[in-house]
Amino acid sequence: MNRSLAIIAALAALIVIAVLPLWMPPFYTRVVQLFFFSAALATAWNILGGYTGYWSFGHTVFIGIGAFASAHLVTHLGPFGSGPWSMVVPVLLSGLICGLFAAILAYPILRLRGIYFAIAMLGVGQVVGELVTNISWFQGGVGVFLAAPVPQGMPPEQFFYYLFAGLLILCLAVSFWVRHSRFGYALLAIREDEDTAMMLGVATERYKIAAFVMSAVLVGLLGAVYGYTVGYFTTSSVFRLDFSLNMIVFCLIGGIGTLFGPVIGTAVMLLLTQVLLSGFLDIHLLITGVIVVAIILIMPGGILGALRPKRRASASKAEPAAKVQS
Amino acid sequence: MSKTILSGRAVTKKFRGLTAIEDVEFDIPEGAIYGLIGPNGAGKSTLFNLITGYYALTSGEIRFFDRDLASLPTYRRNQAGIARAFQISKPFPALTVRENVRVGAMFGKPERTNFDIVTDEALSIAGITELADRTAEGLTVGALRKLEIARAVATRPKLLLADEPCAGLNPTETEEMVQCLRNVRERGTTVWLVEHDMRAVTSICDRIIVIDAGRKIAEGTPREVVNNPKVIAAYLGTPVEDGN
Numbered sequence: 001m002n003r004s005l006a007i008i009a010a011l012a013a014l015i016v017i018a019v020l021p022l023w024m025p026p027f028y029t030r031v032v033q034l035f036f037f038s039a040a041l042a043t044a045w046n047i048l049g050g051y052t053g054y055w056s057f058g059h060t061v062f063i064g065i066g067a068f069a070s071a072h073l074v075t076h077l078g079p080f081g082s083g084p085w086s087m088v089v090p091v092l093l094s095g096l097i098c099g100l101f102a103a104i105l106a107y108p109i110l111r112l113r114g115i116y117f118a119i120a121m122l123g124v125g126q127v128v129g130e131l132v133t134n135i136s137w138f139q140g141g142v143g144v145f146l147a148a149p150v151p152q153g154m155p156p157e158q159f160f161y162y163l164f165a166g167l168l169i170l171c172l173a174v175s176f177w178v179r180h181s182r183f184g185y186a187l188l189a190i191r192e193d194e195d196t197a198m199m200l201g202v203a204t205e206r207y208k209i210a211a212f213v214m215s216a217v218l219v220g221l222l223g224a225v226y227g228y229t230v231g232y233f234t235t236s237s238v239f240r241l242d243f244s245l246n247m248i249v250f251c252l253i254g255g256i257g258t259l260f261g262p263v264i265g266t267a268v269m270l271l272l273t274q275v276l277l278s279g280f281l282d283i284h285l286l287i288t289g290v291i292v293v294a295i296i297l298i299m300p301g302g303i304l305g306a307l308r309p310k311r312r313a314s315a316s317k318a319e320p321a322a323k324v325q326s
Numbered sequence: 327m328s329k330t331i332l333s334g335r336a337v338t339k340k341f342r343g344l345t346a347i348e349d350v351e352f353d354i355p356e357g358a359i360y361g362l363i364g365p366n367g368a369g370k371s372t373l374f375n376l377i378t379g380y381y382a383l384t385s386g387e388i389r390f391f392d393r394d395l396a397s398l399p400t401y402r403r404n405q406a407g408i409a410r411a412f413q414i415s416k417p418f419p420a421l422t423v424r425e426n427v428r429v430g431a432m433f434g435k436p437e438r439t440n441f442d443i444v445t446d447e448a449l450s451i452a453g454i455t456e457l458a459d460r461t462a463e464g465l466t467v468g469a470l471r472k473l474e475i476a477r478a479v480a481t482r483p484k485l486l487l488a489d490e491p492c493a494g495l496n497p498t499e500t501e502e503m504v505q506c507l508r509n510v511r512e513r514g515t516t517v518w519l520v521e522h523d524m525r526a527v528t529s530i531c532d533r534i535i536v537i538d539a540g541r542k543i544a545e546g547t548p549r550e551v552v553n554n555p556k557v558i559a560a561y562l563g564t565p566v567e568d569g570n
């Protein structure tokens with residue numbers, strides 16, 4: 001019953017997503033496209049940050065690497081076919097490169113826990129950005145071109161709308177699988193108490209790396225496609241601290257560690273910043289900040305956490321004082 | 327006597343200059359309930375930490391079914407069949423009791439089975455089936471201890487190391503915990519427990535090992551140990567019936 005309901009809802013959502021851009025004005029198509037992109041990023045971040053408890057403050061590094069990898073692949077080795085299909089190889093390879101980078105990075109950096117991991121990732125984002133700018137081969141300073149092979153007769157915003165919709169569905173599918181698999185239980189156990197998880201037989205090292213790589217690959221794919229949407233970019237347009245922060249904020253607002261929390265958080269925040277506050281450009285950041293603080297104070301578990309009926313804890317019963325037997 | 331499940335030879339652990347465990351020997355027969363007692367700081371928890379691999383041995387050898395444990399990392403020792411229930415409960419706080427136990431069921435052994443059945447069984451052995459859907463945070467001390475046992479049992483261990491399972495429990499809860507440990511043994515799991523509650527220890531243990539200042543000072547049946555002058559001097563203070 002519940003299951004068939006979920007399937008019907010998913011099908012309805014798919015149909016709505018498919019027909020929406022056919023009558024929506026281009027501005028809104030672009031807003032929804034941005035929503036898909038941001039929600040997919042947050043969902044990918046959530047696999048590492050939400051399920052595993054490793055908060056990365058530098059996930060933009062994978063957007064940057066994904067975008068630059070695609071541009072260089074196309075420039076030096078391309079084209080990979082013609083028309084929209086020519087994106088497939090560079091985008092997939094870029095995801096792969098991000099995965100490899102994450103796997104190598106994971107070895108030293110996942111030994112750090114909590115705030116130290118967060119700060120280290122912040123550093124990684126900065127350092128890689130600097131390298132891409134200053135090593136002239138990467139051309140991060142002058143910028144690189146990545147022409148989008150938009151199909152003839154299709155507005156570009158529609159094309160990318162569908163691409164990002166597909167990627168969001170992919171991210172959600174991966175996140176759903178993770179949450180309900182044995183792998184996901186390992187990640188939750190690591191988040192809750194890594195030492196105890198190890199003591200219960202969880203090969204923590206391996207699972208952490210897997211979650212990190214998985215998250216990096218998804219963000220890398222998104223970064224590559226993002227590169228195509230902008231067409232020309234420098235280091236500062238893809239290695240962006242606000243990308244990293246948005247992933248975290250959107251997850252916090254919607255409900256960190258839940259399947260749909262990142263999507264809901266993104267929807268709420270984009271609705272506020274892009275639509276409702278678009279008339280108050282000079283003060284919209286101020287209002288956004290106040291709203292973020294308010295939501296986090298009122299709903300520490302995010303929107304989904306506040307909606308969920310509280311699972312009864314047994315704290316109400318006073319604990320019997322520890323007695324020494326005599 | 328049956329087969330030896332766990333044996334230690336000249337087990338020694340030094341932290342810099344401090345010798346925490348020195349030349350301790352033990353042979354735990356399969357199917358037994360063994361006790362480990364000694365004053366605070368005697369090295370009981372350190373010994374358990376050496377067995378689970380949380381600390382590395384300075385010298386000596388620990389064998390589990392004739393297999394040297396030295397090269398096995400912690401999670402592999404668990405998979406080999408050594409589980410531990412902590413003195414200070416370490417639940418996964420945001421997960422439900424059932425999810426907590428399920429982690430043990432899923433990762434305690436490399437092979438896949440029906441995790442639901444293993445989980446339910448472990449919950450019932452520990453007597454916390456009715457708490458299954460509560461989150462672990464906010465459980466009482468007694469319930470948390472049982473959760474520790476359930477989670478350890480779910481890993482389907484051959485040996486359960488229980489670190490002060492009765493500490494801080496009231497007499498009723500202690501009674502329940504003793505019964506719970508008996509249930510664990512019924513299933514064929516060997517139990518080795520550290521415990522200060524002498525009434526609990528003497529009522530369920532087949533044999534007791536006593537350590538003091540890192541050295542083994544006695545081993546025997548509860549009656550022998552309780553009447554051993556060395557044990558009385560080092561630990562009990564006055565004969566019998568008194569915990570502390």
